[in-house]
């Protein structure tokens with residue numbers, strides 16, 4: 001009895017440590033996502049400014065040449081690097097009718113099923129994206145317009161997906177051990193309460 | 194029965210897609226319904242132009258109608274058709290193809306696919322709001338090009354070239370953020386350019402073709418006699434498809450004229466100036482892609 | 498094909514029912530369908546799709562508008578709009594509940610997308626409406642409904658895609674969308690008036706006093722609207738003045754909103770952190786749903802689902818009006834699970850010849866397509882406007898669907914009206930463009 005309690009406590013401690021690690025990674029990802037979003041905005045602005053100024057001063061180049069391409073890469077990076085944090089903060093959208101209707105144990109079972117499905121998908125996507133970037137790197141493929149090695153933006157997406165997958169895996173463990181799942185304090189205070 | 198998806202990034206209305214559909218029908222007939230190709234146009238399979246070669250290579254789709262110049266990211270040799278002012282007509286292009294097609298076939302095989310037929314896009318034009326009498330009149334006009342090569346060429350001539358997604362282009366043309374476009378006449382009709390632009394310059398600055406390829410694993414699953422029949426029908430249809438492209442150019446120019454656009458004649462002096470300004474690009478390409486040099490030299494020799 | 502379609506809906510609804518995140522459920526369904534019915538290496542196909550979708554430059558305006566919305570949410574701009582509009586809205590039954598419809602109509606002229614429209618307007622209005630004691634049912638329902646106007650009132654990403662696929666003039670489509678857009682907005686407004694007249698409790702007691710202000714007071718209140726005017730001039734002016742493309746105009750909107758925040762002295766480090774994190778969160782939430790919906794759409798195309806369904810409808814040989822009704826039902830069903838864009842791209846080659854043969858003009862059908870894509874934005878479980886509103890309000894899909902239902906019904910009725918009176922669509926383009 002005591003030993004099983006001890007084991008329980010130990011596994012809870014382990015899950016808590018894993019959660020802390022995944023949260024740390026997720027926050028780092030979110031920070032990188034913020035940088036990507038700022039860079040994306042500045043890049044689009046640079047494109048406007050150059051186009052406008054070059055009409056008045058023709059010696060100024062009329063375009064960055066990479067604006068559209070790179071703003072796309074930065075957007076994708078922002079989407080996926082922010083995903084781990086949004087999952088953990090409980091902000092990703094789901095249909096909550098059954099989850100809310102069910103009491104205690106039933107709701108926990110549903111939560112476990114949802115987390116398992118989410119983890120399976122996230123792990124699949126993360127592994128596939130990592131292999132995708134590695135293959136592109138192996139073939140030496142570059143983008144059509146700026147000749148940028150495509151493995152670089154692909155690797156950034158892969159990083160975001162890996163963080164998201166880790167967060168989901170830890171969530172499955174948390175479901176099984178009954179640890180707390182969502183941490184709203186991780187995100188920005190913005191929803192209407 | 195072999196069921197095949199053919200990915201095409203162009204819309205249903207484009208002649209390349211219509212050609213592909215005709216080819217699919219012919220294949221179905223000559224293989225007695227054993228090889229069924231369904232053409233999925235408009236990028237509906239979610240694959241973009243520059244992905245198509247690698248998509249066929251990796252077996253994501255069995256066949257694709259590939260815009261060759263968009264594949265320069267996989268191998269820069271796919272850019273040899275785009276060398277500025279090298280080829281000046283479709284007849285010359287045919288001669289150039291005799292030299293470069295074996296190279297493309299080799300590249301295709303390296304990428305686990307087989308070329309069934311190749312069809313060029315019609316001649317390239319620049320469309321502007323203003324009438325440019327001499328080369329200085331082109332200076333600084335913001336012109337959208339479909340790819341880096343086109344952008345570099347129009348920039349070399351003196352315009353302010355840049356790339357921009359098609360979806361942004363139309364509102365930008367309407368508002369004056371963009372004052373010109375460099376593309377083929379068929380695309381000009383697709384974009385209904387007469388709503389925004391007036392003068393059509395037959396610059397003929399570059400050429401580009403599409404190739405329809407099939408994944409080699411899929412190909413090898415087709416019985417030998419049917420393979421032969423498919424190759425035969427592809428070879429038969431190819432000259433016809435070239436004519437469709439040529440005719441598409443003529444018809445599109447006619448449509449644009451009927452809608453009030455004006456085909457400007459480019460004087461030999463102006464053309465010479467354009468070619469002179471773009472010469473550095475030709476040299477730069479051959480330096481960056483040395484494998485292209487013997488092909489170009491062979492072509493130039495054959496023209497003399 | 499029945500097995501494929503059955504599995505699609507079966508998997509999706511099961512996973513969603515269990516509470517799986519929408520983006521993940523869509524992805525899981527796509528992967529499962531791929532393994533069951535396709536012979537392609539999914540581990541290579543899915544990342545290629547993911548890369549294409551997530552880095553598509555056509556989408557860049559969305560996170561930019563999200564960022565702009567976050568700035569506005571944290572300025573006094575929304576309060577100012579209400580202070581300026583309240584005395585005027587007081588003249589109408591329903592009072593300030595009209596701000597969503599008016600705001601969405603105006604913002605739709607800036608943004609080409611419905612999600613962006615819903616996001617920015619909702620960020621500004623929802624909190625304030627609820628704080629003033631208006632009924633959340635009408636506040637949220639009218640936001641979800643009117644948010645769809647982003648696609649109908651030009652500029653419009655849906656019209657651009659349709660124009661390319663159908664070989665139609667995008668400019669003509671834009672022109673054709675204007676009158677139907679304003680009429681639909683009017684219909685939403687009319688419903689709000691009817692609804693609040695029937696049920697007086699939807700408008701708070703305190704707001705009813707707004708009826709008795711003097712004309713001078715009303716005019717004086719208008720000065721509160723200058724920050725909004727400033728922002729409108731920034732964005733619309735740059736776009737129609739030829740300085741910026743529609744996406745670039747979104748970035749100008751961010752700068753404008755930033756300047757407003759700055760002038761109002763609201764830029765602390767804490768606020769900036771919340772704006773940045775908030776924008777990343779919202780973008781990430783939308784990005785994952787877009788990713789899942791687009792991948793499922795692409796795989797459906799590979800499996801030939803939409804064209805098979807459309808071909809079935811084609812085989813029925815219907816009269817023109819029943820054809821349009823059948824297509825609307827078809828798109829309503831597909832639209833519950835598929836994302837609007839893939840729905841058009843995959844069905845148009847089958848449907849367009851059919852519709853032309855039935856005597857409908859391509860411009861008219863373009864507006865029809867825009868309307869069904871708009872409906873797909875508000876039909877659960879896969880409904881982008883709901884994703885946006887769920888993110889803003891914290892309310893559940895079921896509730897949002899319930900309160901949005903009247904607006905969906907209005908749109909359905911509106912399509913029937915357009916089918917009976919196609920002149921509503923053709924009038925303006927014929928007048929302006931011959």
Ligand code: NA
Nearest residue numbers: 605608647652
């Ligand atoms: Na709009």
Ligand code: NA
Nearest residue numbers: 832873876879
């Ligand atoms: Na929907």
